[in-house]
Amino acid sequence: MTELENFTAAVRLQAAQCGLTEVEIEEASGALIETEALRAMTDAGGSVLAIGEPGTGKTLAAIRWLIRPLYDLRDWYLGGDVWLPKHRKPWPFLFRPAKSLSRIAQYDEKAVEPLFSAARLVVDDLGQEYLDKSGFLVSLIDEIVSERHRRRLPTVMTANLTAEEFQQRYGKRVVDRIAGTGRLVVCGGDSLRRKSAGARTVPALVAADALIERRTELAAAAAKVAAEHAKRLDAQERAWMAERVARGPSRILEPKSPPRVTMTEAEVQARKDQIARDLEEWRQRNPQTEPTS
Numbered sequence: 600m601t602e603l604e605n606f607t608a609a610v611r612l613q614a615a616q617c618g619l620t621e622v623e624i625e626e627a628s629g630a631l632i633e634t635e636a637l638r639a640m641t642d643a644g645g646s647v648l649a650i651g652e653p654g655t656g657k658t659l660a661a662i663r664w665l666i667r668p669l670y671d672l673r674d675w676y677l678g679g680d681v682w683l684p685k686h687r688k689p690w691p692f693l694f695r696p697a698k699s700l701s702r703i704a705q706y707d708e709k710a711v712e713p714l715f716s717a718a719r720l721v722v723d724d725l726g727q728e729y730l731d732k733s734g735f736l737v738s739l740i741d742e743i744v745s746e747r748h749r750r751r752l753p754t755v756m757t758a759n760l761t762a763e764e765f766q767q768r769y770g771k772r773v774v775d776r777i778a779g780t781g782r783l784v785v786c787g788g789d790s791l792r793r794k795s796a797g798a799r800t801v802p803a804l805v806a807a808d809a810l811i812e813r814r815t816e817l818a819a820a821a822a823k824v825a826a827e828h829a830k831r832l833d834a835q836e837r838a839w840m841a842e843r844v845a846r847g848p849s850r851i852l853e854p855k856s857p858p859r860v861t862m863t864e865a866e867v868q869a870r871k872d873q874i875a876r877d878l879e880e881w882r883q884r885n886p887q888t889e890p891t892s
């Protein structure tokens with residue numbers, strides 16, 4: 600396996616645990632046409648409610664937003680020739696079709712808690728799910744939005760509905776909450792469904808992050824796959840793809856936050872132990888005095 604295949608496989612394994620299929624992950628990791636939905640769902644954007652006609656790229660944009668942090672190489676390390684996540688736990692990102700929420704029983708806290716606490720949550724395709732007479736689902740959606748707002752956690756919701764329809768179904772409070780702290784985006788334009796038929800993996804996100812990390816070998820491999828993909832497209836798509844590849848694959852996304860150090864608890868403990876040993880050694884060498892800082 601090449602480094603690229605290796606890394607892609609590792610990311611997929613993690614993404615599958617977020618509730619996504621391989622095909623969804625593959626599509627969302629590629630170079631994409633710039634859509635309203637993609638523009639709204641940036642890493643810096645907070646919560647987003649994306650509404651509009653089917654086929655306008657809402658779901659794909661939501662998935663890309665959800666898995667974007669998985670491609671941050673700073674959260675991975677290369678152990679031998681296998682990429683391993685620095686965190687021990689799976690990434691706490693959740694993808695939930697709205698339909699699956701209507702299967703949650705009222706008072707089932709174990710099912711509800713992850714929806715409140717996930718670092719990123721997508722509730723996809725609202726509007727098609729069954730609304731029970733007691734109004735539990737609507738109040739659950741309302742509670743998810745309020746609770747996540749309280750915890751300052753971003754949520755992306757999509758719906759094939761107009762703004763009026765959405766408000767009628769879920770209430771003004773939900774719309775206000777999201778619009779007040781995030782973005783309400785109405786997705787339009789021609790349906791993208793036909794255009795992307797036959798699309799193949801274009802690991803644009805891998806290339807972008809690899810470049811940032813100066814992993815030139817990985818970046819080159821990813822860019823090569825992108826170029827091969829471009830060759831297979833028809834003329835119009837080839838034009839925007841060429842432009843996109845030239846501009847750099849991550850331009851549709853906002854700049855990354857500054858690097859941060861992620862340490863596991865064990866690493867923190869090891870560091871503390873080392874400091875204690877150093878101190879002890881220092882004391883033995885300097886028996887009269889104590890270090891001042």
Ligand SMILES: Nc1ncnc2c1ncn2[C@@H]1O[C@H](COP(=O)(O)OP(=O)(O)O)[C@@H](O)[C@H]1O
Nearest residue numbers: 631632634653654655656657658659791792795
């Ligand atoms: N930005 C994009 N670039 C290229 N193809 C896209 C893009 N967004 C969506 N598509 C493709 O268009 C189709 C419909 O997208 P989807 O996200 O399911 O739309 P919606 O959720 O609005 O109904 C899918 O096959 C998807 O792969």
Ligand SMILES: [Mg+2]
Nearest residue numbers: 657658724757
């Ligand atoms: Mg959809």
